[in-house]
Structures are given as structure tokens and as C-alpha cells.
Amino acid sequence: MKRKIIAVTACATGIAHTFMAAQALKKEAQKKGYLIKVETQGATGVENELTEKDCQIAEVVIFAVDTKVRNEERFSNKKVLKVPVAAPIKNAEKVIEEALALVDND
Amino acid sequence: MKKVLSDVKNHVLTGISYMIPLVIAGAVIMAISRVGGSFYGITDIWDEKYAESANALIRLLHSIDGFGGTALGLMFPVISAFIAYSVVDKLGIAPGLVGGMLIKDINAGFLGAIASGLIAGYICLWIKNHVKLPKSMSSVVPVFLVPVIGTLATVLIINYIIGIPFASLNVGLETWLNGLSGGNQIIMAAIVGAMVGFDLGGPVNKAAVTTAMALLTSQVYAPNTAAQVAIIIPPIGLGLATVFAKHKYNTELREAGKSAIIMGLVGVSEGAIPFAVESPLKVIPSTVIGSAIGSAIAVGLGAVNQAPISGFYGWFTVEKWPVYVLSISIGALFVAISSMLLRNKDAGKEVEADEVDYSFDEAEWES
Numbered sequence: 040m041k042r043k044i045i046a047v048t049a050c051a052t053g054i055a056h057t058f059m060a061a062q063a064l065k066k067e068a069q070k071k072g073y074l075i076k077v078e079t080q081g082a083t084g085v086e087n088e089l090t091e092k093d094c095q096i097a098e099v100v101i102f103a104v105d106t107k108v109r110n111e112e113r114f115s116n117k118k119v120l121k122v123p124v125a126a127p128i129k130n131a132e133k134v135i136e137e138a139l140a141l142v143d144n145d
Numbered sequence: 146m147k148k149v150l151s152d153v154k155n156h157v158l159t160g161i162s163y164m165i166p167l168v169i170a171g172a173v174i175m176a177i178s179r180v181g182g183s184f185y186g187i188t189d190i191w192d193e194k195y196a197e198s199a200n201a202l203i204r205l206l207h208s209i210d211g212f213g214g215t216a217l218g219l220m221f222p223v224i225s226a227f228i229a230y231s232v233v234d235k236l237g238i239a240p241g242l243v244g245g246m247l248i249k250d251i252n253a254g255f256l257g258a259i260a261s262g263l264i265a266g267y268i269c270l271w272i273k274n275h276v277k278l279p280k281s282m283s284s285v286v287p288v289f290l291v292p293v294i295g296t297l298a299t300v301l302i303i304n305y306i307i308g309i310p311f312a313s314l315n316v317g318l319e320t321w322l323n324g325l326s327g328g329n330q331i332i333m334a335a336i337v338g339a340m341v342g343f344d345l346g347g348p349v350n351k352a353a354v355t356t357a358m359a360l361l362t363s364q365v366y367a368p369n370t371a372a373q374v375a376i377i378i379p380p381i382g383l384g385l386a387t388v389f390a391k392h393k394y395n396t397e398l399r400e401a402g403k404s405a406i407i408m409g410l411v412g413v414s415e416g417a418i419p420f421a422v423e424s425p426l427k428v429i430p431s432t433v434i435g436s437a438i439g440s441a442i443a444v445g446l447g448a449v450n451q452a453p454i455s456g457f458y459g460w461f462t463v464e465k466w467p468v469y470v471l472s473i474s475i476g477a478l479f480v481a482i483s484s485m486l487l488r489n490k491d492a493g494k495e496v497e498a499d500e501v502d503y504s505f506d507e508a509e510w511e512s
Binding site: 043050052054056059065068074076092093096105129 | 154161347415
């Protein structure tokens with residue numbers, strides 16, 4: 040079974056970093072053969088919103104954000120890795136591995 | 146401690162992200178009225194006497210200036226409210242709004258508004274976490290205690306503790322910036338420019354730009370002029386580099402270059418990011434220096450941009466706009482030429498196209 044991850048990305052202006060971080064995470068996940076769903080909370084609002092079901096299915100949550108995550112209570116019983124929005128753009132592999140390490144080290 | 150600082154940074158950036166649309170709306174609406182006024186040779190359209198003008202259009206322009214002011218007046222309440230919201234969710238909004246309004250009334254400035262949001266947020270968070278009532282009465286905390294005690298504590302702290310120091314800090318900053326002349330003012334402009342060019346829409350950039358914009362409400366224009374020039378230099382410069390030296394950029398970056406020029410012309414720094422991500426050590430020094438040069442020239446030669454607009458549609462409302470456009474061109478050319486020269490000859494080799502479909506089967510997700 041493939042590893043399953045969900046992520047939320049958001050930056051202060053919400054037009055560039057938010058979407059580049061999402062892209063970087065998806066690209067890296069595909070390379071590694073993981074499944075990832077990324078919700079972007081940009082200037083135009085929430086896109087690809089993660090459902091309750093997505094939250095149940097995923098093993099771990101990545102917040103790549105410089106701002107507050109909207110509707111954060113959805114993730115209240117999940118392990119969350121919180122990093123600046125620039126982190127996955129610089130090194131998505133490290134972010135994803137750190138997130139998975141959160142669940143693997145239990 | 147590091148954790149606390151990074152939390153605070155996130156809270157402040159959240160507040161700023163909710164405030165930016167208000168600043169843009171208010172300042173652009175004001176700029177429309179002032180540009181309109183200038184067609185009638187009026188330079189003080191906000192003066193009360195134009196409310197009684199015989200010309201209906203002048204009366205309209207006068208009112209529009211006021212509407213812009215209404216939007217700008219919400220700046221401090223909104224940033225304060227949304228910083229508090231970021232700390233403690235919905236509970237923070239009411240105390241944050243009230244605190245921000247008080248900051249506006251006592252003229253404690255942008256930093257005061259940030260402080261107000263943090264105070265309101267953390268007080269409410271503390272009440273929420275520490276006040277334990279019997280279960281039957283627990284709903285009293287969010288519907289009564291937090292709004293009342295949170296708001297009261299926030300305004301008392303602002304009024305009696307932080308208000309006066311922040312107000313004098315604000316006045317001091319204004320006086321200092323207004324008193325800067327010649328060389329010092331150019332250095333200030335260069336620093337603002339360098340900050341804006343440093344992370345292209347990231348936190349350092351936002352700190353410089355929003356502080357500069359906030360100072361507009363106190364009629365301090367030089368930092369804003371510097372910031373607006375610096376915002377568009379990196380994307381335009383890097384875009385031009387891909388035009389000048391096609392062979393040094395692959396298809397992907399040449400495309401990014403085209404959109405960077407367009408994003409630059411409409412005033413969005415972020416167009417430069419693909420280049421900064423690809424080779425940060427070469428691109429960032431060149432955008433920092435290029436933006437600093439442009440800002441220093443614009444302010445040094447006396448251009449004054451009174452609106453928080455960096456796009457081309459704002460250029461012609463700038464006082465001494467030929468100087469302003471010249472300074473943008475010089476900065477952008479510096480960025481273009483330096484980043485071109487710094488690139489290796491073979492940097493243009495093609496990598497695999499990046500148009501991959503990342504979607505996957507929903508069934509696989511649920512398995």
C-alpha cells in the first residue's frame with residue numbers, strides 16, 4: 040500500500056508561494072511513489088479542500104504555511120509537521136521524509 | 146523561544162494577509178480621486194471646501210477621497226483582529242478589532258496595531274486555557290468571559306501600558322523619516338529596496354512593504370516610493386535577462402521570464418521566484434542590489450509615489466514620473482545584466498518538461 044499524505048499550503052499574499060509549494064510536494068510525492076493531496080489556501084480562497092474522509096485516510100499532515108491554517112480543527116487528531124511555506128520549494132524531499140518520520144517513529 | 150518567535154511571525158503574516166486588500170482598495174481609491182483632482186489643478190482634494198464645490202464632479206472626487214480614507218481607517222482594526230484570530234481563532238476577533246480601533250485613535254501606528262493583535266490574541270488564549278468552570282457553566286467562557294474580559298484587558302493594557310510608548314515611537318519614526326534628507330534618505334531608500342528585493346514576496350519583503358504602506362497614512366512617502374520601485378525591478382529584470390540571453394535559459398525559464406515581465410509590469414514581485422528558486426545564490430544578490438539601486442535613485446532624484454501601486458498604471462501619477470520610470474529601468478537593467486553574466490554558458494540545457502499530471506485514482510487513495 041502506498042504511503043498517504045495530506046498537506047495544506049498558504050502564504051501571506053496567496054498568489055505564488057502557496058501554489059509553488061503545493062506543486063513541489065506533489066512532484067516529490069510522485070517521484071517517491073507516495074499519494075498526496077494538497078489543499079491550497081491562497082488569495083482566492085481554499086482550493087482542493089481536504090474532506091473529513093481525506094483526513095481520516097492520510098497518515099500524516101504537512102502544513103507548509105506562513106499564515107494561519109483555516110479550519111484547522113479538521114486535523115486535530117492527526118500528527119502534523121509544520122514548516123514555512125518556502126521549505127518544500129527548497130527541499131520537498133526533506134519535508135516529506137520528516138513528516139513520514141513523525142508516524143514511523145511511534 | 147524559537148518556536149514562539151516563529152508562531153508570532155505566522156500570526157503577524159496572517160494579519161498582514163487580511164489587511165493587504167484593504168490597503169490596496171483604500172489607497173487606490175484615494176489615488177483615483179487625487180489624480181482626478183489634478184485635472185482641475187487641485188492638489189488638496191481632501192480639503193473640506195471641495196464638498197461645497199459648484200462642480201458636481203469635484204464634489205464626487207472629494208467624496209471618493211473620503212471613501213478611500215474609510216477603507217484605510219480599517220487597516221489597524223483589521224490587522225489587529227486577524228492577528229488575534231490567528232492566535233486564538235474566532236474568539237480573538239472582537240478584542241482584536243476594539244484594540245486596533247483604539248490604536249488608531251491614539252495614533253500608536255502600525256507597530257502598535259501588531260502589538261494590539263498579539264495582546265488580544267494571547268489574553269484570550271490564556272483565558273480560554275486557564276479559566277476552568279464547572280461543566281454546566283463552561284459555555285460562559287466563550288460567550289461571555291472571553292469577549293468581555295479579553296476586550297477590557299486588551300484596551301486597558303493598550304491605554305495605560307503600551308499606548309504612550311508606541312505612540313511616541315510612531316511619531317518619532319515619522320519625524321525621523323520626514324527629517325531625513327540627502328544622503329541619509331538615499332540610504333534609507335536603498336535599505337528598503339534591498340529588503341524588498343531579498344525574498345521577493347516573503348516575510349522580509351512584506352515587512353518592508355507593509356510598513357512603507359502604513360506610513361502613507363501619516364503622509365510619509367519616501368519609504369513607499371522606495372518599496373514600490375523595488376517591488377517590480379526583480380521580475381522585470383530577470384524577465385529581460387531571458388530575452389537578452391536566450392541561450393542561457395531553458396524553455397521552462399524562458400516561459401517563466403515572459404510571465405515575470407508581465408507580473409512585474411502589474412506590480413507582483415513573485416514573478417521572480419522561479420529564478421530565485423533555480424539558482425538562489427546568483428539571483429538573490431543581484432535582485433537585492435538592483436532593487437536597492439533603483440530605490441535609491443528614485444528617492445534621491447526626488448520622485449514621490451503617494452499610492453501603494455507599483456504597476457505601470459500607477460507610474461504616471463507619480464511626482465517626477467520620468468525619474469521614477471528611469472530608476473525602475475536602471476534597476477531592472479542591473480538585475481538583467483548581472484544575472485545574465487553570472488549564469489554559466491551551459492545553464493540553458495533543457496531539462497525534462499514539467500507538465501506532469503499529479504492526479505491519481507480516488508480508489509487507490511481510499512484502499
